Amino acid sequence: MFPAPFRLFFVAVPLLVAAGALAMAAFPRRMTSWQTRSPDGSTQRIEPSDTRILVMRVMGVVVAALALLMAFGTFSFIP
Template identity: 75%
Template sequence: MFPAPFRLFFAVVPLLVAAGALAMAAFPRRMTRWNLRSPDGSTQTIEPSGTRILLMRVMGIIVAGLALFMLYASFTILP
């Protein structure tokens, strides 16, 4: 039996990873948009292509699923 801080670590880390991955899947444009400033002071917004947005959504769901499976497995294997 592991002490409480270790059990808390094995519960919190997968939940944080799953939350970040679901945020990436839900808002891919917001998380990858960035502004480019030129020397004259003008700005240009750079956004990713549609294929990259789709792949970010798919990978966000996959990573969140793996993190939640890790949470389940850690409590199953380490009681």
């Protein structure tokens, strides 16, 4: 049986990863849009394509599911 700090580490890190992945799946445009400034002072907004947005949403959900499985499934084989 692991001491309490190690057990907390094996739960806290996957929960943080799951939260970040769900945020990426929920708000992909806000997290990947860029604003550039040219030498003349004008600004331009760069946004990803719709296919990339869809892939980011799907991968965010997959990574969150794996992280939650790690967070709550770890103690089934590591008591």
